[in-house]
Amino acid sequence: MKLRLETAAMDALTVRLFDAIDESNMAWIMAADEALRRAFDHALIDLIPSYTTLLVHYDCQKLTFAQASTLARSALRNLTPADAQQGQLHEIPVWYDERVGPELPTVAQRAGLSVEALIERHCSHDYCVFALGFAPGYGFMGLVDEAIATPRLKTPRQRVAAGSVGIADRQTAIYPLLSPGGWNILGRTAVPLFEHAKRGEPLLRPGDKVRFKAISQSEFEAAGGDTTPLEERS
Amino acid sequence: MSQPMLTVKQAGPLALIQDAGRFGVGHLGVTQGGAADWIAFRWANWLLGNPLESAALEIVMGGNLTLVANSDVRLALTGADLAATLDGQPLTPNDSFMMQAGQTLVFRQPRKGLRAYLAFPGGLDAPTVLGSQACTAREHIGGLHEDGKPLKTGDQLTWKGSSATPRQLPQGTLLPLPDSEETVLDMVLGSQAAHFAGRSLFDAFNQPWTVDQRADRMGIRLTGKALNSRLGGIVSEGIPLGAVQIPPDGQPIILMNDRQTIGGYPRLGALTPMACARLAQCLPGTKVRLQPISATQAQAAYRAQLLKWQ
Numbered sequence: 425m426k427l428r429l430e431t432a433a434m435d436a437l438t439v440r441l442f443d444a445i446d447e448s449n450m451a452w453i454m455a456a457d458e459a460l461r462r463a464f465d466h467a468l469i470d471l472i473p474s475y476t477t478l479l480v481h482y483d484c485q486k487l488t489f490a491q492a493s494t495l496a497r498s499a500l501r502n503l504t505p506a507d508a509q510q511g512q513l514h515e516i517p518v519w520y521d522e523r524v525g526p527e528l529p530t531v532a533q534r535a536g537l538s539v540e541a542l543i544e545r546h547c548s549h550d551y552c553v554f555a556l557g558f559a560p561g562y563g564f565m566g567l568v569d570e571a572i573a574t575p576r577l578k579t580p581r582q583r584v585a586a587g588s589v590g591i592a593d594r595q596t597a598i599y600p601l602l603s604p605g606g607w608n609i610l611g612r613t614a615v616p617l618f619e620h621a622k623r624g625e626p627l628l629r630p631g632d633k634v635r636f637k638a639i640s641q642s643e644f645e646a647a648g649g650d651t652t653p654l655e656e657r658s
Numbered sequence: 659m660s661q662p663m664l665t666v667k668q669a670g671p672l673a674l675i676q677d678a679g680r681f682g683v684g685h686l687g688v689t690q691g692g693a694a695d696w697i698a699f700r701w702a703n704w705l706l707g708n709p710l711e712s713a714a715l716e717i718v719m720g721g722n723l724t725l726v727a728n729s730d731v732r733l734a735l736t737g738a739d740l741a742a743t744l745d746g747q748p749l750t751p752n753d754s755f756m757m758q759a760g761q762t763l764v765f766r767q768p769r770k771g772l773r774a775y776l777a778f779p780g781g782l783d784a785p786t787v788l789g790s791q792a793c794t795a796r797e798h799i800g801g802l803h804e805d806g807k808p809l810k811t812g813d814q815l816t817w818k819g820s821s822a823t824p825r826q827l828p829q830g831t832l833l834p835l836p837d838s839e840e841t842v843l844d845m846v847l848g849s850q851a852a853h854f855a856g857r858s859l860f861d862a863f864n865q866p867w868t869v870d871q872r873a874d875r876m877g878i879r880l881t882g883k884a885l886n887s888r889l890g891g892i893v894s895e896g897i898p899l900g901a902v903q904i905p906p907d908g909q910p911i912i913l914m915n916d917r918q919t920i921g922g923y924p925r926l927g928a929l930t931p932m933a934c935a936r937l938a939q940c941l942p943g944t945k946v947r948l949q950p951i952s953a954t955q956a957q958a959a960y961r962a963q964l965l966k967w968q
Contacts, residue, residue: 430849433898433928434956438849445893457685470684472896474920479896481684484960489953556687557894557920560797563687564894564920601798618687626686 425452427500429493435469435484437496442476447552447567449476451505454631458506463499467492473630474555475564511631513550516598518589518636519644520546520611523653527574527608531591535572543638545569546610551596553632561600561618561626565634568594580606585654587612589636600626611638614649662729664757666813670723670765673809674875675782675801678711680790684919690899691792691800692915694875694938695773696931698737700967701832702777705734705754707823710967712781713791715809717774720765723809727757732822733778738771738835738939752832754824771835771939780819794916796876831966836940840866843933844951844959845902850889850925854904858885862926866945867910869937875916877903878937880946884908887924894922900929902948912937930956932963 430438441456442449457473460480464471467486472479482492520543522528532542551565558564573594581604584590588599590607599605600617618626628634645651666673676699679692693699693716700710717723720740734754735742742749745761757763765774784791785804793800793808801807802815809815851859867880885908897903901913903923912929913921914937929937930951940946951959 428849431846431927431953432848432896432925433900434846434930434953434960436898436928438895443893469681470690472684472919474895475893477893477895479684479898481898484957485964489957555894555920556685558687558918560686560688560799603796630685 425503429496432479436479436481437492439478439480439496439500440476441478445475445554445566450552450554450631452503453478454511455503455506456500457630459499459503460496463495474557506631511553511629511633513633513635514627515635515637516613516615517639517643517647518611518613519641519649520638521641524585524651525589525609525611526654527590528610531572531574531608531610534574537572542572542610545572546591546596547636547638550633550635553628553630553634555630556626556628559599559601559603561628562597563617563626563628563632563634564595564597566595568596570594574608576606577608580604584609585612585650585652587614587617587649588654589613609654612644612649614644614647660728661816662731664725664727664731664815666724666809666811666815667726667762668722668724669809669811669813670717670719670721672718673723674716674793675713675784675791676716676793677713677781677791679915680788680792683788684896687919688788688799689794689797689916689919691790691794693775694915695737695775695935697833697935697963698773698939699775701752701827702734702736702775703781704967705736705752705825705827706732706777706779707825708777708779708781708819712777712818713784714778714782715776715815717765717776718772720767720774723765725763725815727759727761727763729759731757731779731817732824733757733776734824735774735776737774739769740774741766741769742774752827754822768941770837772941773938778815778817778819779822780817783816783818796916833936836936836944840945840947841936841940842947842949843937844930844956845900845927845933845948846930846953846956847950848925848927850887850892851927853888853924854926855886855888858887861885863948863950866947869940869942869944869946871942873942875914877911877913877917878940880910880912882909885910885926889924891922892924894920897921898928899931900934902926902928914938931960
């Protein structure tokens with residue numbers, strides 16, 4: 425871990441802790457998140473943690489550029505990684521099926537695995553939620569087994585159904601809302617990822633862990649899942 | 659007697675309920691949103707004596723947006739000149755006006771600028787989601803029906819206050835709207851600026867850029883001589899308002915209010931909030947010039963702007 429402060433904007437700093445994505449980063453990122461929130465307190469407007477950095481957007485009516493830099497530096501001086509137990513573990517049931525996961529066969533074929541073995545690989549790891557972004561509640565998770573890592577689609581789809589579970593390179597994610605997207609879709613979950621009308625809260629938070637669990641079509645339907653095939657939606 | 663309201667008799671292409679934006683939720687992947695020309699937006703509220711961040715209408719283009727009042731109400735209009743008329747009579751820009759029951763307010767085509775702001779007594783009445791009434795289509799958040807959609811024909815607008823305390827705009831308070839002259843956009847260099855290759859840094863600040871057709875509330879592209887970064891992609895990181903992102907084609911994309919919260923293209927820096935407000939009023943084809951400014955200078959200019967409302 426090394427600390428660098430970079431100018432991001434008139435009233436924003438990028439705190440850079442790492443150069444590359446690694447699961448072990450997250451304990452440090454979450455510790456930095458907490459330390460910066462505490463230090464900036466009412467002068468903080470937004471704090472966006474990601475794989476290797478945190479973006480600190482501060483209120484420049486309360487802090488000058490120099491004060492903000494000093495505050496960030498002192499907040500992070502004696503940083504120690506957060507307790508790895510902090511994040512929540514979510515078990516997310518997924519109906520893996522070609523009708524709702526059109527890339528299931530191609531990802532399996534590319535990895536030289538049967539579809540069943542691919543599903544098992546995807547479910548065999550507790551993924552770390554590195555960041556939320558792209559859309560409300562969209563958690564960037566990783567790292568998937570190198571063997572099943574698959575590049576993004578050459579042409580993104582116009583419409584990817586809410587609940588779609590996909591892979592892009594060594595990352596995996598669930599689409600919270602119907603949106604465009606270029607990830608390889610393997611299946612679908614009925615678990616709501618973002619329900620702003622009810623709670624205004626996403627299910628996943630940076631630092632959380634996710635374990636996927638394969639379920640049958642009837643279990644998926646019983647949970648309220650929408651079985652409309654992905655291709656019929658596009 | 660029925661509630662005072664304005665009915666949308668005909669929806670234009672894009673009229674959105676906006677306030678100052680949605681803050682403190684970037685870590686949830688939720689975009690900032692809010693009025694793109696926040697300066698014009700604040701003046702609209704100021705003209706009625708509203709709290710400056712009260713929800714108002716952001717009207718892009720105009721496109722025959724037609725509103726009809728069912729009772730007398732004082733409204734204020736700022737920002738772009740969208741050839742607005744009240745019962746056929748042109749409205750004075752940057753002022754408040756009485757709209758009487760039965761009168762029709764129409765917005766047509768932009769003559770100067772792109773986004774007009776229409777303020778209502780006490781601010782528009784719309785659901786608050788995650789601390790804001792800002793409407794973002796992509797996220798299905800905000801708006802009258804909480805689906806993030808722009809105004810539709812048949813929608814009914816209501817407001818929070820019963821009366822306004824109208825004020826006159828002080829002389830010389832407004833910056834001129836962008837026109838055929840080059841619009842100067844201040845930007846603070848970011849540390850990735852050091853990774854721009856060869857003449858790129860020089861070219862960034864020493865050529866006119868053209869505002870492209872590909873422009874919306876998420877991002878505005880500029881076209882000109884390509885800039886090259888030695889960085890290919892970077893690991894996705896949080897994106898501030900006004901970030902000047904350079905994708906592989908070398909043509910900058912300025913990230914605006916509805917930007918995604920994190921992204922992975924190298925960045926040259928970020929426009930100041932004041933420059934973002936200016937850019938939000940640039941029609942496609944407008945020439946702009948980027949001008950480097952220190953973060954300290956930019957903050958001073960920003961504070962001076964805020965003082966105008968005190």
